[in-house]
Amino acid sequence: MKNRKFSVSLLCFALVAFGALRVFAAVTESSTNVPLAIPDNGNVNSTLTFSVNGTISDAxxxxxxxxxxxxxxxxxxxxxSIAAQLLWQDCGGSGDNLTNTVIDQQAAGLSPCTFAGAPFTGSFQPTDGxxxxxxxxxxxxxxxNGSDSGGVWTLNVVDDSTICTGTLNAWSLTLDGTPPLPVELMTLEIS
Ligand SMILES: [Ca+2]
Ligand SMILES: [Ca+2]
Ligand SMILES: [Ca+2]
Structure with a gap:
């Protein structure tokens, strides 16, 4: 009886460990393709190679x-595998900088989206206007969500008007997901 209790505890531990291995959560990887000047009234692409492969559940x-x-x-x-998504446009008036701005679909929407909100430090839904x-x-x-995480991601930064300019200093992706291959569960013997 004692052995059985011990084995069941081991099994529970293994299932918890298995569950932990079956997902990746809040994995952050950063672009090394920065800083980049953003051309005035132009645009620039920066890439990020995400090394963890899996099916995305949150980005x-x-x-x-x-x-x-x-x-x-x-x-x-x-x-x-997913075409460009417009996530941020015409937001913030004459204000300066986006500092640690997180674009997160589960965050609150921006309201208002005026210069007073700069430098938009925090998490916000994608916004336009x-x-x-x-x-x-x-x-x-x-x-x-539902697409593959691994490979080259591209952030396209547009500057849509002349005179004022800027620099893409850094960017990163934080992904949750599920690995593509099953993880082997250790062999357990229940007595
Ligand atoms: Ca604009
Ligand atoms: Ca999210
Ligand atoms: Ca400009």
């Missing part, structure tokens, strides 16, 4: 951008 994007007129900035993110009640962006972070 969050973090950006750090120096810019002297936030309304110029547009952000589009594409994964190895300056004003008291900005519209949702046409793209979503949930578009990446």
């Amino acid at each position: 969050n994007l973090t950006v750090n951008i120096s810019h002297t007129w936030n309304d110029d900035i547009e952000l589009r993110l594409s994964s190895p 300056t004003g008291a009640a900005p519209a949702a962006a046409s793209g979503t972070m949930t578009a990446f």
Whole structure:
């Protein structure tokens, strides 16, 4: 009886460990393709090679951008298999910088989206439009759910107006997901 109790405890531990191995959570990888100047009234691509392979269940994007007129900035993110998603546009008026700005579909929406909100440190839903009640962006972070995480992701940063300029200083992806292959469960003998 005692042996059986011990074995059942071992089994429970193994199942918990197995469950932990079956998912990856909040894995963050950063682009090494930075800093990059954002051409005035132009655009630039930066890449990030995500090394953990699996099926995405949640994707969050973090950006750090120096810019002297936030309304110029547009952000589009594409994964190895998902076309570019417009996540940020015409937000923040004449305010400066996006500092540790996390684009997270589960976060609250931005309201307002004016210069007073700069440098938008925190987590926000994808947004499109300056004003008291900005519209949702046409793209979503949930578009990446169910697709593969591993490979080259691209962040496209647009500057949509002349005069003021900026720099893409850094960006990263934080992904949750499930590995593609089953993990072998250790052999247990229940007495
Ligand atoms: Ca604009
Ligand atoms: Ca999220
Ligand atoms: Ca500009």
